[in-house]
Amino acid sequence: MGILDDAKETAEAAAKKVGRAVEDQVDKAKDKIDEIKADANVKKAEAERDATKARNEAKDHLRDS
DSSP: OOHHHHHHHHHHHHHHHHHHHHHHHHHHHHHHHHHHHHHHHHHHHHHHHHHHHHHHHHHHHHHHH
């Protein structure tokens, strides 16, 4: 029974190691998705800022005319 017990323990350890590796990869993927979303939000905010600035400049130009 010693060999079977050793094989079982080895298989369990390997399964745990693979499980941790999969969890790590999932976490990395989630982190990358969060990073991409944050970058998109920044770009959206910058575009809104630029549009507001352009609109305000156009209003100022019309007022000055």
